Amino acid sequence: xxxxxxxxxxxxxxxxxxxxxxxxxxxxxxxxxxxxxxxxxxxxxxxxxxxxxxxxxxxxxxxxxxxxxxxxxxxxxxxxxxxxxxxxxxxxxxxxxxxxxxxxxxxxxxxxxxxxxxxxxxxxxxxxxxxxxxxxxxxxxxxxxxxxxxxxxxxxxxxxxxxxxxxxxxxxxxxxxxxxxxxxxxxxxxxxxxxxxxxxxxxxxxxxxxxxxxxxxxxxxxxxxxxxxxxxxxxxxxxxxxxxxxxxxxxxxxxxxxxxxxxxxxxxxxxxxxxxxxxxxxxxxxxxxxxxxxxxxxxxxxxxxxxxxxxxxxxxxxxxxxxxxxxxxxxxxxxxxxxxxxxxxxxxxxxxxxxxxxxxxxxxxxxxxxxxxxxxx
Amino acid sequence: xxxxxxxxxxxxxxxxxxxxxxxxxxxxxxxxxxxxxxxxxxxxxxxxxxxxxxxxxxxxxxxxxxxxxxxxxxxxxxxxxxxxxxxxxxxxxxxxxxxxxxxxxxxxxxxxxxxxxxxxxxxxxxxxxxxxxxxxxxxxxxxxxxxxxxxxxxxxxxxxxxxxxxxxxxxxxxxxxxxxxxxxxxxxxxxxxxxxxxxxxxxxxxxxxxxxxxxxxxxxxxxxxxxxxxxxxxxxxxxxxxxxxxxxxxxxxxxxxxxxxxxxxxxxxxxxxxxxxxxxxxxxxxxxxxxxxxxxxxxxxxxxxx
Numbered sequence: 256x257x258x259x260x261x262x263x264x265x266x267x268x269x270x271x272x273x274x275x276x277x278x279x280x281x282x283x284x285x286x287x288x289x290x291x292x293x294x295x296x297x298x299x300x301x302x303x304x305x306x307x308x309x310x311x312x313x314x315x316x317x318x319x320x321x322x323x324x325x326x327x328x329x330x331x332x333x334x335x336x337x338x339x340x341x342x343x344x345x346x347x348x349x350x351x352x353x354x355x356x357x358x359x360x361x362x363x364x365x366x367x368x369x370x371x372x373x374x375x376x377x378x379x380x381x382x383x384x385x386x387x388x389x390x391x392x393x394x395x396x397x398x399x400x401x402x403x404x405x406x407x408x409x410x411x412x413x414x415x416x417x418x419x420x421x422x423x424x425x426x427x428x429x430x431x432x433x434x435x436x437x438x439x440x441x442x443x444x445x446x447x448x449x450x451x452x453x454x455x456x457x458x459x460x461x462x463x464x465x466x467x468x469x470x471x472x473x474x475x476x477x478x479x480x481x482x483x484x485x486x487x488x489x490x491x492x493x494x495x496x497x498x499x500x501x502x503x504x505x506x507x508x509x510x511x512x513x514x515x516x517x518x519x520x521x522x523x524x525x526x527x528x529x530x531x532x533x534x535x536x537x538x539x540x541x542x543x544x545x546x547x548x549x550x551x552x553x554x555x556x557x558x559x560x561x562x563x564x565x566x567x568x569x570x571x572x573x574x575x576x577x578x579x580x581x582x583x584x585x586x587x588x589x590x591x592x593x594x595x596x597x598x599x600x601x602x603x604x605x606x607x608x609x610x611x612x613x614x615x616x617x618x619x620x621x622x623x624x625x626x627x628x629x630x631x632x
Numbered sequence: 633x634x635x636x637x638x639x640x641x642x643x644x645x646x647x648x649x650x651x652x653x654x655x656x657x658x659x660x661x662x663x664x665x666x667x668x669x670x671x672x673x674x675x676x677x678x679x680x681x682x683x684x685x686x687x688x689x690x691x692x693x694x695x696x697x698x699x700x701x702x703x704x705x706x707x708x709x710x711x712x713x714x715x716x717x718x719x720x721x722x723x724x725x726x727x728x729x730x731x732x733x734x735x736x737x738x739x740x741x742x743x744x745x746x747x748x749x750x751x752x753x754x755x756x757x758x759x760x761x762x763x764x765x766x767x768x769x770x771x772x773x774x775x776x777x778x779x780x781x782x783x784x785x786x787x788x789x790x791x792x793x794x795x796x797x798x799x800x801x802x803x804x805x806x807x808x809x810x811x812x813x814x815x816x817x818x819x820x821x822x823x824x825x826x827x828x829x830x831x832x833x834x835x836x837x838x839x840x841x842x843x844x845x846x847x848x849x850x851x852x853x854x855x856x857x858x859x860x861x862x863x864x865x866x867x868x869x870x871x872x873x874x875x876x877x878x879x880x881x882x883x884x885x886x887x888x889x890x891x892x893x894x895x896x897x898x899x900x901x902x903x904x905x906x907x908x909x910x911x912x913x914x915x916x917x918x919x920x921x922x923x924x925x926x927x928x929x930x931x932x933x934x935x936x937x938x
Contacts, residue, residue, distance in 0.1 A: 367735055414923035417922070417926040418922055418926040418927075420734055421663075421734065422875055422928070424738055425872055425922065426922055428868055429868070429918050432865070433915040433916060436911045436912050437909070437912050440906065559864065566739065570739060602746055602750045603750035603754060606745075606746035609739065609740070610740055610744055610747065613732075613736050617736055
């Protein structure tokens with residue numbers, strides 16, 4: 256009985272989120288958008304105050320994931336002709352994918368990576384160079400983007416492992432600046448002007464052609480959205496499995512207290528390398544998809560400021576909770592695009608928002624729940 | 633390469649080193665009293681440079697054209713305003729997070745820096761474009777065998793060296809300096825000895841930020857241009873310098889600053905690849921250095937207590 260109630264609530268929540276997202280993306284006038292924002296804020300405040308969701312019996316993670324997947328797919332189909340809205344949804348999914356990478360690094364192993372946008376950029380540039388100079392199948396190009404990010408990441412893995420705290424922060428910050436400067440002065444990678452690249456092609460499937468399946472027709476973005484949903488589903492499940500396995504417990508131990516973890520025989524370096532590598536791989540793959548979808552890359556897209564945006568998404572969502580990452584990505588990507596007043600003040604607002612969150616609600620919007628090791632009755 | 637050109641490069645390196653050292657001293661002071669990194673320090677510097685520019689513009693409008701008076705007012709007002717901003721950041725952003733994980737402090741100050749940077753870009757008239765900074769110092773030069781030694785550069789260097797030496801004397805010789813050192817060594821004991829912890833912290837942040845304002849004005853006077861994003865790179869370099877030297881160590885900060893400038897100069901002059909890669913080279917060396925000495929050249933003396 257309880258299980259059904261939980262599932263029903265989760266399904267209703269997924270539908271409500273999808274409908275809300277649809278309304279928000281389709282809304283034209285600034286007043287309508289302002290009202291929608293207020294509604295969301297009010298709903299969030301009521302939910303936190305009344306703790307209404309604490310009383311809902313827990314839903315199996317797999318069910319929640321399925322609901323979320325169906326909700327996003329449904330949202331995309333409902334928007335099928337609306338190029339701009341679909342582009343926004345696709346960008347949200349790309350950012351979620353990249354932030355899931357940082358989530359493994361920060362939320363699990365406690366490695367703060369200030370070069371997220373750089374590894375994202377490594378993926379993008381790898382995709383550009385490979386598709387221009389070789390005939391490698393494009394799915395492999397995406398994998399290569401991630402692999403290249405891993406490879407570049409190994410260059411700084413030794414200093415990342417050896418340093419702690421403030422000293423560790425310097426490594427990734429220095430790397431982010433180094434990478435951006437390198438892209439700008441390197442003429443074979445297009446210099447400040449960047450590079451153009453083609454659509455993704457998998458066999459006869461061309462991603463930049465409009466979708467036509469019998470009577471159904473839709474924007475070409477649906478191709479990218481389908482690919483992104485598949486990628487996200489795979490990596491999301493991998494991350495959830497990792498978290499619930501003994502690997503996740505080891506990672507938690509490493510993050511919470513390295514000394515204590517070491518005394519229990521946990522090899523700190525191994526788990527940190529695993530998390531760092533996996534995270535960079537995700538960022539690289541996300542970067543490769545993004546580069547293909549936008550069709551153009553330049554050093555400006557991969558600046559230190561962009562890395563900061565990725566970190567602030569993690570923090571806004573609540574470090575350690577992938578659902579929080581998804582929610583925060585949607586807010587940070589869509590809100591400034593729709594509310595034009597915000598466009599110019601975007602970075603100022605992000606930054607101010609994070610400052611306020613850190614002072615007043617340091618756990619983020621959806622904080623991570625305590626791990627329950629005992630099997631539930 | 634001629635001797636004159638070499639001299640030019642060395643002079644440029646020393647100027648950069650002095651700016652970096654001034655910024656790094658700020659980082660190291662803040663770390664001393666609160667064990668935190670104030671990542672908005674670079675943008676506080678940019679703020680100082682823009683205050684200096686605004687004061688100059690106001691003085692010109694008022695009809696005060698004597699360069700000496702302009703210079704004094706520009707430097708003093710900018711230092712005071714920036715010290716106030718630094719203290720405000722400490723009071724309302726850093727101190728409320730005392731006891732929070734160091735990650736949160738790092739992020740909050742980084743974001744505070746973004747707030748300052750964007751505020752300059754959006755609210756200073758024409759702030760999104762580089763602004764011309766006036767030449768307030770005499771620019772007479774002495775020709776030394778193909779190398780033009782300019783008076784304004786000499787004055788800037790001397791002033792920077794005096795400020796760092798003065799800061800050092802202040803920290804080691806005065807009662808307030810003693811209080812700062814006491815807080816740096818052990819906050820609780822310092823409190824029980826009757827030291828006003830908050831006042832000392834705010835004062836230290838003001839002092840470090842005033843040094844940054846001077847570095848900002850120095851940057852403006854040297855390049856005759858200021859830019860809203862100038863603090864980002866200067867801040868990261870100053871931080872890198874403080875880290876290479878070893879946090880919490882005044883000498884280390886100065887050494888680190890000059891070392892970074894030396895790396896950049898070597899990258900621009902002595903290495904086979906194009907000089908545009910000088911920052912890539914310098915940062916790569918910093919990362920490599922950190923791999924070898926994870927707590928800086930003059931290591932932080934700390935052991936893990938369980």
